[in-house]
Amino acid sequence: MPGESRGDVPAAVPLQIALQASGASLTNSHTPAACAECKKPSTIVCGGCWQLGFCARDHQLSGWEKHRPKCRPWRIGCSSELGRFMVATRDIAAGELLLEDQPLLLGPKMITEPVCLGCYRPVNGDYQCQSCGFPLCGPQCEDTDDHEAECKAVRDSGIPVKVSVFGEINSMYECITPVRILALRDDAPSVWNKLMTLESNSDMRDGTEVAAITQQTVVDIIHDRLRLEQFDTEIIEKVLGIIDTNGFEIRLPDSSILGVYATASMLEHDCVTNTHRTFDADLNLVVRAAIPIKRGDHLTSCYTDPLTTTATRQEHLRSSKYFICRCKRCVDPTELKTYVSALICADCVKKQAEEESKKKSAAQGKQAGGRASRGKPGGVMSRINQIQSTSKGDQSSSKEGGAESSEEPGPWIVPQDPLSPSSNWKCLSCGYPTTDDYPDRITEVVAEEAEELEASSATVAQCEAFLEKWNHLFHQDHAIFINIKYALLHLYGSEDGYELDDLSPIHLARKEELCRQVLKIADVLVPGISRLRGSVLYELYQALYYKAQALFTVGAATSEQARRIAMDAMTALKECARILSYEPEVQPEGQLGLEAKDEIKKLQQWIKEEGWKF
Numbered sequence: 001m002p003g004e005s006r007g008d009v010p011a012a013v014p015l016q017i018a019l020q021a022s023g024a025s026l027t028n029s030h031t032p033a034a035c036a037e038c039k040k041p042s043t044i045v046c047g048g049c050w051q052l053g054f055c056a057r058d059h060q061l062s063g064w065e066k067h068r069p070k071c072r073p074w075r076i077g078c079s080s081e082l083g084r085f086m087v088a089t090r091d092i093a094a095g096e097l098l099l100e101d102q103p104l105l106l107g108p109k110m111i112t113e114p115v116c117l118g119c120y121r122p123v124n125g126d127y128q129c130q131s132c133g134f135p136l137c138g139p140q141c142e143d144t145d146d147h148e149a150e151c152k153a154v155r156d157s158g159i160p161v162k163v164s165v166f167g168e169i170n171s172m173y174e175c176i177t178p179v180r181i182l183a184l185r186d187d188a189p190s191v192w193n194k195l196m197t198l199e200s201n202s203d204m205r206d207g208t209e210v211a212a213i214t215q216q217t218v219v220d221i222i223h224d225r226l227r228l229e230q231f232d233t234e235i236i237e238k239v240l241g242i243i244d245t246n247g248f249e250i251r252l253p254d255s256s257i258l259g260v261y262a263t264a265s266m267l268e269h270d271c272v273t274n275t276h277r278t279f280d281a282d283l284n285l286v287v288r289a290a291i292p293i294k295r296g297d298h299l300t301s302c303y304t305d306p307l308t309t310t311a312t313r314q315e316h317l318r319s320s321k322y323f324i325c326r327c328k329r330c331v332d333p334t335e336l337k338t339y340v341s342a343l344i345c346a347d348c349v350k351k352q353a354e355e356e357s358k359k360k361s362a363a364q365g366k367q368a369g370g371r372a373s374r375g376k377p378g379g380v381m382s383r384i385n386q387i388q389s390t391s392k393g394d395q396s397s398s399k400e401g402g403a404e405s406s407e408e409p410g411p412w413i414v415p416q417d418p419l420s421p422s423s424n425w426k427c428l429s430c431g432y433p434t435t436d437d438y439p440d441r442i443t444e445v446v447a448e449e450a451e452e453l454e455a456s457s458a459t460v461a462q463c464e465a466f467l468e469k470w471n472h473l474f475h476q477d478h479a480i481f482i483n484i485k486y487a488l489l490h491l492y493g494s495e496d497g498y499e500l501d502d503l504s505p506i507h508l509a510r511k512e513e514l515c516r517q518v519l520k521i522a523d524v525l526v527p528g529i530s531r532l533r534g535s536v537l538y539e540l541y542q543a544l545y546y547k548a549q550a551l552f553t554v555g556a557a558t559s560e561q562a563r564r565i566a567m568d569a570m571t572a573l574k575e576c577a578r579i580l581s582y583e584p585e586v587q588p589e590g591q592l593g594l595e596a597k598d599e600i601k602k603l604q605q606w607i608k609e610e611g612w613k614f
């Protein structure tokens, strides 16, 4: 009935307010001037999308069922630099749902170890498909829709596949996803047509090393081995470009696969994304606002690992997505003052140390002439405070380095032109330029060592030794360090001998320090709703909770000191539970979110028992 109030219909926004907010007039706005129901002049717009106009509220209500599936707070824009992109049509709150996108296609990743082509679990060769020979987990996966395309192609070729190496990358799998897409041309033309509208970057891909490799591993195999001659090289190359440019990696419990999505593919890249992605149980891609987004802002997604240096991200984007990122982070040599690519200027540090030593001797001289030293400060609390003051305090003068605490630039060597792979580097403090490739070489060597460490399931001792070994050369928040610290903060509390119950207050303080250091960077580079922040906040909660308990129980902290730590723990835990509530329960982070909710009750109970007030 017209005028009837319905719970899920968005509010009506007066047209004038919508136009003023966008600085547009009726003629150049994206809001149609006519009522979507009766074509009379609009007076209001739908508050859900700020895009559809109505003459009055009752027409907004009567038009809701039709409008509902299309009501979304963004529109597609287009520019010569970015191609198509998504732009917010109204202010969007953090956590708001932006889109749910069904996969156009799922398949194994191009570079993968053998996985079942029905359910994507890793396989060991115990069972082969009776029709094509590809290893599967069992007969139940033979007739899945997903496996049909490559199974038919191999069957038709008359020569079954024989996979004999498992548990390592197998190039045979590079053909699977391309073959699945090619099969859609005849089997599902509407899906094929949607896929063909996606960016392939074919001209940029042409002549690259990637194209030369896939010519052998994909194009030649499709033509010579599978005899799918109906697909010419150009179309196969286009399909490969579409996969490279638009493929999303989907994490499954035991493996990760690739999905192509029509609408989510329109998200433009930014090294600091404002959206958060998850996959639901049907592998639909669910995109939410990670932080508040302003009307007119572009919706972005990070196509690469945000916890890497600018050089690494640029190389990845250039070689696989075929563009140079010019986001705020990439053009800033300090990477938004996080210094995740920065090295330390040895000359400046030496000078600083000499000055400090002079000051110290002068002060000691004075002290010797004055009253006697008060002796060493005692107690666990004071030792913990000491650790924490090095992590929170003026780190530009500490040996490890850290976030700038004053306007004075620290002794950090950063690239002068971060977008150029051959940029000179320069110390921000003394201005001394580095014209050889030392920064790139040392970063590469140490990054390799860090990778080996991570791959070998490093221990607390090994990670601490690594940080100690390199901290005179790298900013403490360098991406390599942040990744090691992320691993380390989990190890404190989980490694044998370092279980939470056994951690000394000093180790708990170290865990807390690591959490705060990683969070400080995550807050800038993966802000808002992000799995990284959620998982580190959980570890921070643990460090604080156990610290408060340990200190309070042995009387090393007063009730007020313990109350404050418990309140900090609660703040971290609640934020963790809120962030991880967006993760599906099938994922480890979703499970952690549920655990966080339970822990809130436990912490509340303790606070209640102690009679503490927030």
Ligand SMILES: C[S@@+](CC[C@H](N)C(=O)[O-])C[C@H]1O[C@@H](n2cnc3c(N)ncnc32)[C@H](O)[C@@H]1O
Pocket (backbone or CB within 6 Å): 081, 082, 083, 084, 085, 197, 198, 199, 201, 245, 246, 265, 266, 267, 268, 269, 270, 321, 322, 323, 324, 325, 326
């Ligand atoms: C997944 S598609 C995004 C949609 C694409 N713009 C379109 O029109 O289909 C990725 C491609 O978009 C372009 N692109 C995305 N983000 C960009 C950015 N920040 N700067 C330049 N180009 C970008 C690049 O061509 C990239 O390979």
